[in-house]
Structure formats: structure tokens, C-alpha cells
Amino acid sequence: MPYVIAGPCIDVMDKSCTEECPVDCIYEGDRKLYINPKECIDCGACEPVCPVEAISQDRRVPPSDIEFVDDNRRFFLEVLSGRQAPLGAPGGSHKVGPLGVDTPMVSER
Ligand code: SF4
Numbered sequence: 001m002p003y004v005i006a007g008p009c010i011d012v013m014d015k016s017c018t019e020e021c022p023v024d025c026i027y028e029g030d031r032k033l034y035i036n037p038k039e040c041i042d043c044g045a046c047e048p049v050c051p052v053e054a055i056s057q058d059r060r061v062p063p064s065d066i067e068f069v070d071d072n073r074r075f076f077l078e079v080l081s082g083r084q085a086p087l088g089a090p091g092g093s094h095k096v097g098p099l100g101v102d103t104p105m106v107s108e109r
């Protein structure tokens with residue numbers, strides 16, 4: 001059960017979570033960060049450091065933010081605006097750097 005970043009991260013993005021992740025699976029979009037569900041090892045280290053409580057395990061995401069569970073997945077599986085292919089599972093966010101793009105759902109907020 002991977003962890004998920006929900007709405008409160010939008011436009012906050014302080015990146016405390018990325019420093020805690022032992023597998024570097026938290027990727028930076030334009031206005032929000034996204035956890036790669038294929039790479040997350042469910043360690044929970046990121047959850048307590050988020051100042052806006054945006055992170056939780058997918059089955060514990062608040063009902064008001066439930067759409068972010070699928071949206072985190074979409075960030076990696078769909079071709080994002082301006083890109084040629086889905087991001088997939090590149091094996092580390094520091095390798096790819098900030099992506100500068102969000103899912104359509106986040107962009108429209
Ligand atoms: S739960 Fe662990 S592996 Fe998953 S994103 Fe958070 S810190 Fe990284």
C-alpha cells in the first residue's frame with residue numbers, strides 16, 4: 001500500500017519529505033510533489049515531516065482527498081503535458097530532477 005501526497009501540498013512544496021525518503025521515490029511536479037507507487041516501500045518516514053499533513057498511506061487518505069490516490073498514479077503512467085512518454089519508474093527523483101509539470105487535475109486547481 002503506497003503512500004500518497006494529497007491536495008495540501010499544492011503550492012507549498014517545501015520538500016521536507018524528499019529528504020526523508022530512503023528510496024528517493026518522491027518526484028517534483030510544478031506545484032506539487034508525487035509519490036511513485038511502484039517505487040515506494042511503505043516505510044512511512046515521509047508522513048510525519050510534512051508540515052501540512054499532505055501525506056498518508058493510500059487506504060488512509062481522507063475522503064475529501066481520495067481523488068489524489070489515482071492522481072499520484074497518473075503522474076507516472078500518463079504522458080504529461082510537453083513530454084514524449086510516461087515517466088514510469090525511473091528509479092530516483094534526483095536522477096530526473098524537477099519535472100515542471102503537473103497532472104491535469106492539479107494544474108486546474
Ligand atoms: S513511505 Fe517511505 S518509501 Fe514511500 S514515499 Fe514515504 S519515505 Fe519514501
Ligand code: SF4
Nearest residue numbers: 009013014015017050
Ligand atoms: S513535506 Fe508535504 S508539503 Fe512539503 S513537499 Fe512533501 S508533501 Fe509537499
